[in-house]
Amino acid sequence: MNHNHPVYTDNDPQSELVTLNLGPTHPATHGVFQNVLQLDGERIVSGVSTIGYIHRAFEKIAEHRPFYQITPLTDRLNYCSSPINNMGWHMTVEKLLNIQMPKRIDYLRVIIMELSRIADHIICNTIIGQDTGATTTFLYLFQFREHIYEIFEEVCGARLTTNIGRIGGFERDFNEIAFAKINKFLKEFPVALKEFENLLTRNRIFIDRTAGVAEVTKETALEYSWTGPLLRATGVDYDVRVSDPYSSYQDFDFEVPVGTSGDIYDRYLVRNEEMWQSVRIIEQALVKLKTEPKGIFHADVPDFYLPPKQEVYNNMEALIYHFKIVMGEIDAPKAEVYHAVEGGNGELGFYLINDGGRTPYRLHFRRPSFVNYQMFAPMSEGMLLSDAIINMSSMNIIAGELDA
Amino acid sequence: MEETTLNNDIHVKLTEKFGEKVTAVSEPYGFLTIVTYKDVIINVLSYLKEELKFNFLTDITAVHYPGKDHGIAVVYHLNNMVERVRIRIKVFISEQNPTIPTATTVWKGANWMERETYDLFGVKFEGHPDLRRILNMDDLGVHPMLKQYPLEDPNRVDKKDEFFGR
Numbered sequence: 001m002n003h004n005h006p007v008y009t010d011n012d013p014q015s016e017l018v019t020l021n022l023g024p025t026h027p028a029t030h031g032v033f034q035n036v037l038q039l040d041g042e043r044i045v046s047g048v049s050t051i052g053y054i055h056r057a058f059e060k061i062a063e064h065r066p067f068y069q070i071t072p073l074t075d076r077l078n079y080c081s082s083p084i085n086n087m088g089w090h091m092t093v094e095k096l097l098n099i100q101m102p103k104r105i106d107y108l109r110v111i112i113m114e115l116s117r118i119a120d121h122i123i124c125n126t127i128i129g130q131d132t133g134a135t136t137t138f139l140y141l142f143q144f145r146e147h148i149y150e151i152f153e154e155v156c157g158a159r160l161t162t163n164i165g166r167i168g169g170f171e172r173d174f175n176e177i178a179f180a181k182i183n184k185f186l187k188e189f190p191v192a193l194k195e196f197e198n199l200l201t202r203n204r205i206f207i208d209r210t211a212g213v214a215e216v217t218k219e220t221a222l223e224y225s226w227t228g229p230l231l232r233a234t235g236v237d238y239d240v241r242v243s244d245p246y247s248s249y250q251d252f253d254f255e256v257p258v259g260t261s262g263d264i265y266d267r268y269l270v271r272n273e274e275m276w277q278s279v280r281i282i283e284q285a286l287v288k289l290k291t292e293p294k295g296i297f298h299a300d301v302p303d304f305y306l307p308p309k310q311e312v313y314n315n316m317e318a319l320i321y322h323f324k325i326v327m328g329e330i331d332a333p334k335a336e337v338y339h340a341v342e343g344g345n346g347e348l349g350f351y352l353i354n355d356g357g358r359t360p361y362r363l364h365f366r367r368p369s370f371v372n373y374q375m376f377a378p379m380s381e382g383m384l385l386s387d388a389i390i391n392m393s394s395m396n397i398i399a400g401e402l403d404a
Numbered sequence: 405m406e407e408t409t410l411n412n413d414i415h416v417k418l419t420e421k422f423g424e425k426v427t428a429v430s431e432p433y434g435f436l437t438i439v440t441y442k443d444v445i446i447n448v449l450s451y452l453k454e455e456l457k458f459n460f461l462t463d464i465t466a467v468h469y470p471g472k473d474h475g476i477a478v479v480y481h482l483n484n485m486v487e488r489v490r491i492r493i494k495v496f497i498s499e500q501n502p503t504i505p506t507a508t509t510v511w512k513g514a515n516w517m518e519r520e521t522y523d524l525f526g527v528k529f530e531g532h533p534d535l536r537r538i539l540n541m542d543d544l545g546v547h548p549m550l551k552q553y554p555l556e557d558p559n560r561v562d563k564k565d566e567f568f569g570r
């Protein structure tokens with residue numbers, strides 16, 4: 001089958017195939033995705049993906065921005081779990097600068113990152129439910145995403161595009177309300193997640209729609225460079241948090257769930273289990289925080305950590321630092337560094353080349369959505385159209401990350 | 405410490421196999437980086453995949469260094485998931501004639517990564533099954549990540565870079 005160019009058969013009266021333009025703004029695709037599909041009845045004969053509808057040239061923009069101005073760009077990659085992107089970027093710079101982070105900040109970061117992972121998986125799994133016709137589950141669990149955003153709001157002031165943290169830590173310490181909200185979340189979320197699982201996991205209709213659909217073998221998944229829950233659902237236990245620990249993930253005790261067949265049902269199960277594991281990690285992080293010295297929320301790196309605003313207005317030294325950091329006048333080593341974090345849908349990598357200028361010489365984002373999505377069109381061949389729709393939701397492709 | 409020995413092993417094996425063709429070995433931040441040439445790149449990649457168990461292609465991208473003889477670096481990131489080692493392979497190619505054999509023969513997943521690199525840098529991957537632009541529109545005419553193309557319209561008078569500290 002030729003994937004190169006869409007084949008339109010509408011003008012051919014003899015053709016038994018129908019061309020369907022699925023997207024770019026189709027309500028069932030949950031984002032800006034276009035696929036030109038050739039249909040034989042309800043079965044897909046061939047498909048061609050067209051991407052780039054919201055390409056914003058982040059890599060080009062990043063070459064013209066100092067480090068701190070790149071954080072808001074990373075927000076807009078996978079906007080369902082922006083804090084992971086923000087912190088991945090900050091950790092990349094910290095790796096470049098060889099900054100040793102105090103443990104307390106690592107644990108605070110882990111809490112935020114795991115909350116975002118839960119938020120990301122909530123979206124994906126409830127949408128699978130929604131697309132198979134189970135609106136109830138969507139409405140039950142989705143409010144917890146709101147509670148997570150309330151925690152983010154307490155920590156950094158923003159909800160969706162968080163721009164959370166600084167190079168070297170956080171802009172301020174977590175307050176009591178934030179901790180209270182996290183504890184409340186930890187108490188209420190497991191109950192709701194259990195209820196969600198009760199509604200879907202053994203649901204006959206749900207299993208019929210998802211089990212055995214879009215099966216992927218380990219070999220194919222590795223061949224196509226899949227990462228994240230999609231790869232783990234096929235049975236490969238690759239998780240960046242374990243294989244390349246960052247932010248002190250090696251201190252935590254958690255499982256990496258894997259599936260067997262890589263079908264949609266397995267992906268759903270893997271994500272659900274990851275939410276349970278995330279809850280476990282957050283609980284452990286809260287316990288570990290008690291033994292750490294209080295009040296530390298940034299590393300001692302005045303050359304790179306933005307001073308508090310009050311001091312900038314009243315203190316000459318802070319003003320100088322502020323100016324130098326904002327203008328990108330700080331000296332960073334001339335080096336190249338690759339740092340990967342486990343994002344909501346796979347390995348999110350930052351490849352940074354610094355030449356000592358104000359801005360990165362080159363910054364490349366290894367975006368899991370982009371790499372994962374290339375298999376969508378080939379694997380849709382021979383699939384029912386309605387299965388392809390749930391397949392797309394279960395791949396958790398985020399348009400912002402796909403197109404960067 | 406352990407990682408360094410592992411990196412040494414890989415380096416020794418690569419040198420045994422490819423001799424002079426593997427140059428400029430370095431380890432920035434513990435990440436083994438080698439430079440090789442485009443006539444052996446596919447052999448190097450297949451050797452790493454088959455023999456040294458770098459089974460996973462993390463990423464393909466490029467970097468532009470204007471004014472050099474070989475001004476475009478194509479960068480491959482591979483990952484050995486079992487032993488948890490990563491390796492970065494660079495190939496410097498000519499800016500005037502940026503061609504390199506395609507890695508889709510080794511990993512199918514290289515397809516879109518190479519299309520993206522072609523779209524942004526104009527690197528022509530020989531033998532690629534479907535080398536079209538992927539993010540930008542087909543009639544863009546330029547490869548925008550090359551350094552000669554400015555970020556914004558240079559004729560604008562209200563947004564001079566020096567006013568913004570860039």
